[in-house]
Amino acid sequence: MNQKCAKKMERKLNKLKHVVFKETGIVCSLNPTNNIVICNAGLVNGLSEETILEHFSVYGTLNNIVLVPGKSCSFVSYVELDMACKAYEALNGQLPIAQDNKPVYLLYAERLPQHSIDSRKVWDELPGGLVILDDFITENEEKLLLSLCCFDDSLVSQMKNRQVRHFGYEFRYDNNNVDKDKPLDEKIPKECDFLWKRLHENTDWKQFVPDQLTVNHYSLGQGIPHHVDTHSAFEDPIMSLSLNSAVVIAFKRDDRDICVKLPPRSLCIMSGETRYDWTHGIIPRKSDVVLSNTGSYTLLPRGIRVSFTFRKIRQGECNCQYTRNCDSYIRKNNSELQIAASEIERLHVIDVYENIALHFNETRNKPWPNVLEFVNSFDVGSVMLDVGCGNGKYLGKNKHVFDVGCDTSCALLDVCKKNGFETFLTNCLQLPFKDAVADGVISIAVIHHLASEERRLQAIEEMIRILKVDGRALIYVWAKDQHKNNEKTSYIKQDRKNRKSDTDVVVADENSEAPVSKGMTLPVHVNRTQFKHKDVLVPWRLKNQQNTVEDTFLRFYHVFEENELSDLCSKLENVEIERCYYDQGNWCVVLRKTLIKNS
Ligand SMILES: [Zn+2]
Numbered sequence: 001m002n003q004k005c006a007k008k009m010e011r012k013l014n015k016l017k018h019v020v021f022k023e024t025g026i027v028c029s030l031n032p033t034n035n036i037v038i039c040n041a042g043l044v045n046g047l048s049e050e051t052i053l054e055h056f057s058v059y060g061t062l063n064n065i066v067l068v069p070g071k072s073c074s075f076v077s078y079v080e081l082d083m084a085c086k087a088y089e090a091l092n093g094q095l096p097i098a099q100d101n102k103p104v105y106l107l108y109a110e111r112l113p114q115h116s117i118d119s120r121k122v123w124d125e126l127p128g129g130l131v132i133l134d135d136f137i138t139e140n141e142e143k144l145l146l147s148l149c150c151f152d153d154s155l156v157s158q159m160k161n162r163q164v165r166h167f168g169y170e171f172r173y174d175n176n177n178v179d180k181d182k183p184l185d186e187k188i189p190k191e192c193d194f195l196w197k198r199l200h201e202n203t204d205w206k207q208f209v210p211d212q213l214t215v216n217h218y219s220l221g222q223g224i225p226h227h228v229d230t231h232s233a234f235e236d237p238i239m240s241l242s243l244n245s246a247v248v249i250a251f252k253r254d255d256r257d258i259c260v261k262l263p264p265r266s267l268c269i270m271s272g273e274t275r276y277d278w279t280h281g282i283i284p285r286k287s288d289v290v291l292s293n294t295g296s297y298t299l300l301p302r303g304i305r306v307s308f309t310f311r312k313i314r315q316g317e318c319n320c321q322y323t324r325n326c327d328s329y330i331r332k333n334n335s336e337l338q339i340a341a342s343e344i345e346r347l348h349v350i351d352v353y354e355n356i357a358l359h360f361n362e363t364r365n366k367p368w369p370n371v372l373e374f375v376n377s378f379d380v381g382s383v384m385l386d387v388g389c390g391n392g393k394y395l396g397k398n399k400h401v402f403d404v405g406c407d408t409s410c411a412l413l414d415v416c417k418k419n420g421f422e423t424f425l426t427n428c429l430q431l432p433f434k435d436a437v438a439d440g441v442i443s444i445a446v447i448h449h450l451a452s453e454e455r456r457l458q459a460i461e462e463m464i465r466i467l468k469v470d471g472r473a474l475i476y477v478w479a480k481d482q483h484k485n486n487e488k489t490s491y492i493k494q495d496r497k498n499r500k501s502d503t504d505v506v507v508a509d510e511n512s513e514a515p516v517s518k519g520m521t522l523p524v525h526v527n528r529t530q531f532k533h534k535d536v537l538v539p540w541r542l543k544n545q546q547n548t549v550e551d552t553f554l555r556f557y558h559v560f561e562e563n564e565l566s567d568l569c570s571k572l573e574n575v576e577i578e579r580c581y582y583d584q585g586n587w588c589v590v591l592r593k594t595l596i597k598n599s
Contacts, residue, residue, distance in 0.1 A: 009093055009105075016040060016105055023071050028107040034084050035077045035109040041098040042074040043067045049289040051097055052076060053299045059087035062297045065289075066112050072099075075112045084108070127251050127258055129237075129272025136198070136267035142243050146306060148189050149215045162222045167213040169313055176230045178212065180313055188213045188310070195241070195267075195310075205237065205269070210310035218247070218305040223284030226252060228276070228325045231318035234311040237271035241310075245303030248288035253278045261290055261300070276322035334454075340517040341451035348516060348537060348556035349449040350408045353390075356540050356553055357411030361391040370583050371444055372397055374474045374590070382439035387428045387463055388446030392416035395423075401440070406431070428459045433466040441466065441473040445586070448477040448558050451535070456558070457568055460591075464575055467593040472578070475569075476586040480531045480559040484582050514554055524554065531559045560587045 013030070016039035020028055028037045036056075041047045049065045056062060056076050060083025066075040078084040092106040126132075137145070149165055164171075167188045169178040188210060200206050212234070216224070229238055242262045251258045251274065262268055270280070287301045317328035353360065371394060378384060380400040389395060389405025390412050396403070396419070405423040407413055416423045426432055428446060441463045450456045463473050513521040514537050525536040537554035544550050565587045566580045579590040 012105055013039070013107060017107060020073050020107070020109075023073060024068055024113045026075075026109050026111065026113055028109040031108055032081060032085050032088070033108045033110060034079070034081055035075060035112055036084055036088060037107045037109045038074045038076065038098075039105045039107055040072060040102070041104050042072045043069060044072045045099045047074060047097060049297070050285065050287060050299065053289055053297055054287075055091065055095055055097065056087055057297070057299065059083050059090065064112060065297055068113055075109065077112060125258070126260065127253065127256075127274045127278045129270065129274040130251065130260070130278075131203075131269040131271070132260065132262065133203070133267040133269070134263055135265055136241065137195070137265050139265070141194070142265050144191060145241070145308060146243055148191055149217075149306070162219070162224065163217040165215045167215075168210075169212045171212070171214050171233075176227075177233045178313060180315070187211075192308070192310075199239075199267075203269075205271075208237065208239070208312065210239070210312050212311045212313055214309045214311075216307045216309065218282070218302075218307070220302060220304065221284055221286045223282035226250070226279040226281035228279050229270075229311070231276060231320060231322075231326045232314060232328045235314045236275045236320075237269050238275055239310045240268045240270070241308040242266050242268065243306040243308065245305040246288075246300060247282055247302055247305050248290065248300070249280055249282050251278045251280050259288075261288070264305075273322060276320045277325060337452055338454065340520060341455055343517045344451040344520075344522075344556050345449065345455075348554055352540065352553040352555050353407075353409040354411050355551075356542050357391075357409055357415070359542050360540075361412065361415050364391055365393060367393050367397065368444075368476075368584055370581075370588070371442065371474065371476070374472075375401075375403075375440075375442065378440050383437060384440040384442070385431070385433070385438050385463075385466065387431070387441060387443040387459075388449075389416060389421075389423060390445075392419055392421045392423065394442060394444065395419075395421040429455060429462065431462045431466055435465055436468045436471075438466050439468060439471050441471070442475075443473070444476045445478065447475065448560065449556060451556055451558065453568070457571060460569060461572060464572055464591065464593050469593050469595055471593050473591045473593075474588065475565065475591070476583070476588045477560045477565055478557055479582065479585055479587045480534060480561050482530050482585050484585075516556070522556070525557075534559055534561070562587065565589055 017028055020026060020037055020039050026037065028039075038047075038052070047067065049067065052065050052074065053062065059078070061079045062076060063079050064075070064077040068074065076087075078087070088106055088108070091104065093103050095104050096102065098104050166184065167186050169180070169183055171178055192213070196209050199208060242264055244264055246261060246263045248259050248261050249268070251260065285302075287299050289297055290300045317332070318326055319328070320326055323329040375384070375394055375398050378398060378401050382401040384398075384401050384403040386392075386394055386403065386405040389407050390409070392405050392415065395405050395416065403422070405416055405421055406426045406428075407423065408425065408427055410425060413423045413425060424432070428443070429450075443459070443463060447456045447459045450459055460475065463475075467473060512524045514524050516522050516537070522535055522537050523533045525531060525533070525538045527539060535556075535558050538557050540553045540555055541549045542551045542553060566577055566589055569575055569577055569589055569591055574594050574596045576592045576594050577589055578592050581588050
């Protein structure tokens with residue numbers, strides 16, 4: 001190195017010394033120690049332990065690698081001082097593994113930082129229910145098993161994904177399940193039977209006999225994404241035999257990430273929380289970093305690996321305690337939720353409107369201008385449906401279209417009938433129409449009465465289903481925010497002092513709740529105030545002709561946050577959101593039906 005270069009390097013290192021100190025609190029210098037700081041490459045630049053090990057282990061045995069989360073420097077520690085010196089001389093300013101293949105700059109450090117993502121600290125602390133039995137089979141048995149399932153290596157290496165074969169039942173990757181009533185002709189080979197005898201003799205799993213086998217063939221560099229085996233598909237445990245090559249498998253739960261080496265011929269038994277609550281996966285790469293028995297790091301190259309994963313098909317639903325990954329639990333819970341939702345809608349929407357229909361009709365006559373404008377934008381002869389038409393205040397407004405209304409309230413439909421409108425009784429979750437028959441749909445202040453997100457989405461899906469391609473729908477829902485743009489909506493303006501006599505004002509207690517479905521209560525909203533909750537009961541005070549209160553009914557509302565309605569609509573593939581706006585205390589969208597996008 002000439003003098004000019006040396007000066008430049010010195011300045012560079014001096015600068016980096018301060019950066020490292022600022023980032024990690026570690027003092028570094030040019031005085032040799034066992035610890036080398038890589039000043040300009042770390043986790044934030046995508047540097048991995050694997051890469052460090054590959055280049056630095058050439059000069060001697062490493063006993064630590066520390067990558068600091070969120071930092072652009074990293075640390076390497078050698079067993080001997082002269083190893084560190086050799087590496088320093090050879091690699092400083094030379095090794096191109098920093099950002100954009102720039103060279104790394106090195107210094108020595110007195111100590112290593114304590115903060116690290118060192119996941120191998122927990123290597124000996126396996127997740128609960130995970131058992132690895134080393135040398136479960138002999139090399140001859142390994143050969144026998146490998147011969148049962150031939151994969152053409154030359155062909156396999158050209159494939160992007162690992163190769164699989166199924167015995168007993170086919171595991172379907174589209175729904176991560178098996179067809180339990182369609183067993184395969186090809187059962188688990190008899191040659192595997194010795195495994196279960198050995199298992200029963202040597203472990204606590206005295207009963208386990210699998211009826212499903214998946215053989216995975218991993219070529220060099222292939223992995224498998226993190227997953228939990230579908231609870232309802234298979235019993236506990238799941239067992240996987242590794243053949244031909246070792247691999248490091250990762251188990252994850254919450255913020256814990258545990259790497260476990262699976263040597264060839266080992267049996268990995270996943271039971272209990274490992275089977276149900278931890279995900280497992282294999283990072284696609286050609287080697288793994290492992291900690292050797294002597295406490296130093298080594299790079300473990302992978303070879304072609306074949307795994308035999310044995311499972312027992314579950315009959316019936318899973319009953320485990322690990323609910324968050326349990327498809328059985330989620331299904332059951334969801335169907336209970338849907339039952340509760342329809343119960344709430346029956347008691348607190350449909351029945352209420354039946355009871356208040358006449359009073360409601362007296363108070364709901366003035367159409368909103370933006371809705372009228374939408375209705376009037378349709379051409380002569382267009383077919384329009386008003387989903388949840390109520391007393392029909394938007395029907396018959398555009399004289400050039402054929403419009404029909406529907407609602408769940410017989411009493412409100414009677415009002416429509418008296419006014420000469422075409423209507424029918426139906427729930428908005430199932431519209432009795434063929435696909436693609438309507439040019440326009442409006443649904444004003446309706447789907448906020450549906451008591452679950454699935455049902456609100458289903459209602460939108462139905463409206464879109466009956467629309468022709470290019471047909472448009474207008475949806476209004478009540479907004480949680482009634483003070484948008486610092487402007488009180490008419491709902492809020494009609495506060496207790498200046499309320500009109502014909503409005504549905506009732507003074508409910510703050511924080512009061514009312515029972516809605518078995519074991520469930522919902523907050524009762526205080527009328528003419530901002531909403532505090534998203535799922536609420538809004539009181540309607542029924543008055544007689546003398547304007548005295550006869551009865552109070554609680555209507556269910558789900559009030560929408562900003563963007564919530566458009567986010568919901570975005571879940572549909574055949575919809576384009578044309579417009580999204582706030583009007584009269586409501587969130588509103590104009591949707592256009594499109595052809596289904598080919599993803
Ligand atoms: Zn389960």
